[in-house]
Amino acid sequence: MPTNSRLFLRKESSSKGFTLIELVVGMLVIGIAIVMLTSMLFPQADRAASTLHRVKSAELAHSVMNEIWGKRYDQNTNANGGTPACGAAAGVACSTILGSELGEGRNDYNDVDDYNGLNETSKMLNSTQTYADAYPNYRLSVSVVYGSMANTKLVTINVTTPDSEVITYNMVRSNY
Structure with a gap:
């Protein structure tokens, strides 16, 4: 039987x-x-x-806030209680200076308004290191003013991050 070879050849x-x-x-x-x-x-x-940067900013601000919370309201307020707070009773006037008293070093801050003007070049508490050393490229600014309500002080902490974002933290300290 003749076969056609073309029919059976498959080209793969x-x-x-x-x-x-x-x-x-x-x-x-x-x-x-x-x-x-x-x-x-x-x-x-x-x-x-x-x-x-925001987290480090909050860390810096909260460390300063915690330190401030541990201080008394005013220079003329007894640190251990017992006597009326300044301004609460006749004869006990609050100090008129917002800022550290003369001759008071960084480790001697004993009331809230001593922190007025604190910045990144200030030394940290009980340290020779500044805030700029611990937090390079961050700027810190603390201001303390009398609050709108009687016997209160408004503490404003501005932290500028390396991205130049200014983050503001506020706290109110009352006289009790």
Whole structure:
């Protein structure tokens, strides 16, 4: 039986590569992925740094606040109680100076208003280190004023982060 060799020969085609269309589509997909990464994912690193700066800012402000909370309201208020607080009774007047009294060093701060004017170049409590040494590139500013209500002092702590973001922390200390 004669056979036609053409009928029985099958040409096996093996593809060992990509077509031009597949290469173009692949490059297009990779290009879109790179654009998405650069526009969405990579800016998150900047936001993470800002968050870290805010946390360190809060740490610095809260350390100063905790120190202030441990001090008495005024120079003329008895630290151990017993006598009426200044301004609460006749004859016991509050001090008129907002800031440290003459000759008072950083470790001698004993009332809230001594912290008026404290900044990053000031020494930390019981230390030779300044706030600028412990928190490089951060700026600190503390102001103390009499509050709008009687016998209160408003303490404002401004911390400037390395990103130049000013974060303000406030506390009210009352005379009790």
